[in-house]
Amino acid sequence: MIGLLFSGQGAQKTGLTQDLYETVPTYRKVIDQAATILDFDLPSLLFDESQASKLASTRYCQPAILAISYGLYQLIEANLPEAKFGIGLSLGEYSALAASGHVDFATALRLIKRRGELMQQASDNAPSKMAAVMKADLADVQAACKEATSLGAVGVANVNTPQQIVIGGATAAVDQVTSELTAAGKRVVPLKVSGAFHTPVMAPIQADLNAELRAVDWQAGTFPVYSTTTQKEFSPENLTANLTQQLVSTTYFAKTLSEHKDDLTAVIEVGPGRTLISFARKLDRKLPTYRLDSSIELQKTIAALEAH
Secondary structure, rough: OOEEEOOOOOOOOOOOOOHHHHHOOHHHHHHHHHHHHOOOOOOHHHHHHHHHHHHHOHHHHHHHHHHHHHHHHHHHHHHHHEEEEEEEEOOOHHHHHHHHOOOOOOHHHHHHHHHHHHHHHHHHHEEEEEEEEEEHHHHHHHHHHOOHHHHHHHHEEEEEEEOOOEEEHHHHHHHHHHHHHHOOEEEEOOOOOOOOOOOHHHHHHHHHHHHHHHOOOOOOOOOOOOHHHHHEEEOOOOHHHHHHHHOOOOOOHHHHHHHHHOOOOOOEEEEOOHHHHHHHHHOOOOOEOOOOHHHHHHHHHHHHHHHO
């Protein structure tokens, strides 16, 4: 079974997939279509180095990554076996849902554009930050967060792998947790994000996002997509509630992927970068991993799928 891993925010980098945009009409068509739907110059945003800071902002990078991921999926869809499933990291869940057909591409783009705007709004209204804690025990990190709550909301936002836990919350509280864990000998790396996603900092925008989600005509998908907050399969009946709660809930990428470990034959990162396949390798170093974000990587992946 093939695991399709859909990239999250932070995977974007100026120039990624430019060779595909210039040489593959199918991919260029998706990006141009997305530019029309989003009403901004998406190719310039993706490929012009002078727009790197704009691309990094939440309101722009979320729809940009969804467009890239959906476009890349179109390039391998015909080569994929029937046995496959999708897992996305945060906004990557929306990309996976669009690829599977739970929601049409145009609706997914408008939805994630609005989500990005709301998350940017929440971040602007409450100074917050995130940091990755390396090789720490989850219980220790949770305890440190609990002790710092007098300084503001703070908690575990992402458990990406057993070796990487991301904390987020009010700036002062995250700084306190960082100091405590660093003093205990743990390596803590600040993340370049505009706010504390998957923490209570996002609670003020839940009602607005919920209204957007309730307006969507959710459909059954062509392949299963699993939530990294519940580890259960998304369905038209639970999508609105789960994606609303996702804003403030811890994501468990490795735990979700490991639920399917015994059935996996390979994983493919559907989106820019290689973050998720690096997480997958930490679960199983022998697991074949593939990417799609350049002509060379795409050709390697298609060749592997044809030989599969």
